[in-house]
Each structure stands twice: as C-alpha cells, then as structure tokens.
Amino acid sequence: MQEFDQIEALWATHTVDVTISADDMLKQAKKEVNGMRTKSLLNIGGMCLSFIAVACLWLFFDFQSWTTHVGVSIIVLSVAVYTVILYNNHRIISKSDFTVDPNEFISSLKRYQLNRFSLYNKLYWFYTVALSLGMVFFFVEVLGHLDLWIQIVFIIISFGWMIFCSTLVRKAVIKRDKERIALLIEKFERISGQLQGQ
C-alpha cells in the first residue's frame, strides 16, 4: 500500500526523454506556417518557367505557319493568365500573419480555400481547353513533316497526358489541398479560440 508521499518521491526520481529538440521545434514551427506559402510560390515559379520555356520557342525556331504562332500565343497567354490567378491567390495568404491578427488570417485561409476550389474546377477546364486548342494549332506545322504514325503517337501522348492530369491528378490534388487547408483552418481556429480565452 503506497501513500501519496511515495508517489511524489517516485515522480521526482523519474525522467522523461523529450524526443524533440529546441532546434527541431523551431524548424517545425517555421515550416508549418511557411510550408503552404512556399508551395504556392513554387507553383507560381513552375508556371513562370513554363511561360518562359514556351515563349522561347519563338526565339529558337523559325516557324513558317500562322497556325504555329497562334498555337504558341494561346498557350503562352493561358499560362500567363493562370499564373496571374495563382499569384493573386498567393497574395491572399502571404499578406496576413496569424500572429498579428488570427481572425483575419483564418478568414483569408477560408478565402484561399474557396479560390483554390474554383481554380481546380471551373478555371481548370478553361485552362485545359485553351491549352488543347493551342496545341492543335501548334501541331499543324510542327508535326506536318513527320510520318503519320509519329504524328499519331505525339497526339496520343500529349492529349493522354492532359486527360490524365485533368482527371486523376486533378482529383487527387483537389482532395489533398482541401484536407490540408481544412486541417489548417481547424487548427488555427482552435488555437485562436484558446488564446481568446486567456
């Protein structure tokens, strides 16, 4: 039979190993808040690179047909518009700071979530249709001098890839994005609620 004094003595002699260090904790704290912003920036960076890569076609190739110029123009314009939309969304989350105004931060996260949803639904289809149209125009001249079977392979691979991205990849990205942002909103709402109570 133990008394409380013995329980106290047992407690006093025991040690626990905190598995995380101050450095790790600091890194994690910073990573958690900045992770989404970094990802959004990388997304924009990738789109900018695509814009440059497609625009460079004009510099390195001497296209003869007007269809190719129309095709490249449509693709470049679609990429540019999509990049601007991504940048506007990025600004929503980058301009507010949880530590300054938690409520503003949570509402901007919600706004960001809605915008992302619209981006992956309505706008994505506009983007896909515009890219497909651009590629059709582009292929007229570029694939014109190749064998028929190579043309068919190119077209199948290109459009197959776009269909794959528009269906399976898009669905997976929407699901992951929705869960991630919802979890962040829930987490920050919980934190905010607790801090208001203090």
Next chain:
Amino acid sequence: MDQKDILFKEIFDKNSKKIFHLCYGYTGDKDSANDLLQETFLKVWQNLDKFRNKSLISTWIYRIAVNTCLTYLRSEKRQAKDELTENIIENKIEEFSEKNEQVALLYKSISKLEENDRLIITMVLDELPYNEIADISGISEGNLRVKIHRIKQKLTELYNQHARI
C-alpha cells in the same frame, strides 16, 4: 539566428520537460504527449511577440499547454486514439524495468482521473506553487487546495488499485 529564435530555444529548454510531464499525464501515452508538446510550443512561438510579462512566462506556457490538452481529445480523430491509450500503456509496461513499470503505472493512474484533475495533479507533482496552479487553471486558491486534497486521495487509491492487479 534572431532574438526571437534564441529566446524561444531558451524557453523550450527550460520548460519542455515539465510540459511533457503535463501532456504525458493527460494522455497517458508518449506519442500523443509529443504531439501535444509540439502543438503547445508551436503556439508559444507564434504568440511570443504578444506575451506581455503580466504573468510568469512558465505560467503562460502552462496555460497554453492546459488549453491544448483540454481541446486535444475533443476532436473525433483523437478520441479514437485515446481509446488505444490503455492498450499502449499496458503493452509498454512489459518492456520496462521495475521502476519504469511503477512510473508507467502512475501515468496510467493519472490518466484515469477527470480531465482537469489530471492536469492539476501533474502540476502539483512538478511542484508548481499553488498560486500559479490556481492562475493557470482559473480556480481560486481556496477551492484549489480542497480539490488537490481530493485528487491526491483519488490518485493514491487508483495507484494502489492498479498496483494490486
């Protein structure tokens, strides 16, 4: 490394063990305690600029940790995890030495107390002054003394019960 980072590291090194005790006592399992510890210090880092020295920094951190613990099990996902706690403790006991077994038994007994009582007794065991515990838990010091007396009795009873099994 800027001033805030240095301050945070200092705060973490000084308080993490006690906060881990609190979280471990509350959940009864190390993994959840680690999650709670991290969540607590994430909030500390995010709100460090807002700390106004109205109370001791340790009191402020304890308060964040207590609130984190109290809301932790309320989310559905974590409630499911909580049901596993008993099994986790029982499985781990077998791996421990006799002294560690007693400690695990103590944590198990603490986790059987009421939610608020778990947190209060962990702070008592970590020798926090009563006025600080009263401040953190939002109970008057007089009521707290009565409550602590009752929790001590309950914990001793639970510990002895488990020790007999």
